[in-house]
Amino acid sequence: MGLQENMQKEPVSRLAVREPVTAERETTLRQATTLMREGKLGCTVVIDQDGKPIGIFTESMLTQLLAENAAGIDEPIEKYMSEQWPWVRSTDPITDVLEAMELKNVRFLCVVDDDDRLIGLTGQKGLMEYIAEHFPGQVMVQRIGGKPYQQDREGA
Amino acid sequence: MSDQHFPSPEDFQDPLENYEPKTYDDPLEEALAEETVAAIRHEPYVSIPPDTPVHAAVEKLAGLHVACLLVEHDRKLVGVFSDRDVLERVSQEYDQLKDRPIQEIMTMHPFYVYETDSPAAALAVMAVAGFRHVPVLNLDDELVGIVSPQRVTAFLHSHFTS
Numbered sequence: 001m002g003l004q005e006n007m008q009k010e011p012v013s014r015l016a017v018r019e020p021v022t023a024e025r026e027t028t029l030r031q032a033t034t035l036m037r038e039g040k041l042g043c044t045v046v047i048d049q050d051g052k053p054i055g056i057f058t059e060s061m062l063t064q065l066l067a068e069n070a071a072g073i074d075e076p077i078e079k080y081m082s083e084q085w086p087w088v089r090s091t092d093p094i095t096d097v098l099e100a101m102e103l104k105n106v107r108f109l110c111v112v113d114d115d116d117r118l119i120g121l122t123g124q125k126g127l128m129e130y131i132a133e134h135f136p137g138q139v140m141v142q143r144i145g146g147k148p149y150q151q152d153r154e155g156a
Numbered sequence: 157m158s159d160q161h162f163p164s165p166e167d168f169q170d171p172l173e174n175y176e177p178k179t180y181d182d183p184l185e186e187a188l189a190e191e192t193v194a195a196i197r198h199e200p201y202v203s204i205p206p207d208t209p210v211h212a213a214v215e216k217l218a219g220l221h222v223a224c225l226l227v228e229h230d231r232k233l234v235g236v237f238s239d240r241d242v243l244e245r246v247s248q249e250y251d252q253l254k255d256r257p258i259q260e261i262m263t264m265h266p267f268y269v270y271e272t273d274s275p276a277a278a279l280a281v282m283a284v285a286g287f288r289h290v291p292v293l294n295l296d297d298e299l300v301g302i303v304s305p306q307r308v309t310a311f312l313h314s315h316f317t318s
Contacts, residue, residue: 003182003184003312004317042243062243066214066242067217068218070254101306102310102313107223125283128282128283131279132279135188138188139284142273144267
């Protein structure tokens with residue numbers, strides 16, 4: 001099967017779904033960004049008492065905040081989070097992730113189960129890994145970050 | 157004069173006559189292997205000089221709504237500064253760092269690809285090395301662009317059959 005066909009048939013749960021960084025409404029952005037650094041993740045999902053997502057705060061929103069009001073980092077996340085959080089169900093096809101990335105320009109997508117509970121996060125990185133895995137003969141053999149072959153060659 | 161014998165063109169046997177070029181089952185795999193990074197859109201890109209203050213770089217990222225700036229000196233790539241660098245190196249200490257030059261904070265020696273590399277090379281930097289933005293250089297090592305995940309997905313889409 002080709003990649004296109006696989007992406008239409010395989011579910012989002014087939015992608016690398018990462019453990020999310022979560023915070024409550026009152027968590028300060030300083031605390032949230034510390035957690036994001038520790039988790040090496042570019043976003044925090046804000047959840048309610050039942051574990052359901054109510055908003056998202058991403059690294060690009062952090063850049064906007066620092067540029068406009070750097071002192072905001074000590075305020076609660078609730079004040080700056082976006083209540084529009086892009087999501088997919090774990091059973092949706094992978095093409096939904098591709099579309100969200102290309103059309104809505106999102107970097108992170110919350111993966112939820114049938115009861116709308118947050119299972120994890122996926123996004124650009126998960127999708128790139130999936131494509132790379134699909135073409136190991138092309139992608140996994142690449143020389144990364146060096147000189148092109150013609151400049152590498154030694155001797156005659 | 158030596159009595160050399162040259163075969164006539166009719167006698168010449170092409171050593172590659174039995175060569176069979178590689179075939180691909182998937183048109184996308186063919187594109188990943190046979191095309192070049194130049195086939196992926198890699199412009200426009202935003203670059204800044206290495207002495208740019210951190211606050212100016214952060215304002216540029218925010219103002220232009222881009223995720224990554226290329227730090228360029230004399231048309232050569234010297235580093236990158238992205239949203240992730242803001243998160244990991246700047247956000248908690250912004251007041252102390254905002255007037256420092258970006259070259260002290262940026263990611264040095266970033267992974268890059270040449271415009272003559274295959275698209276698969278750009279994907280490898282993203283999927284294997286884990287960098288979402290890949291600078292593109294020409295063979296004179298001059299900066300010519302950047303490939304982002306959106307641009308890769310647009311490239312993939314363009315090779316999908318509708």
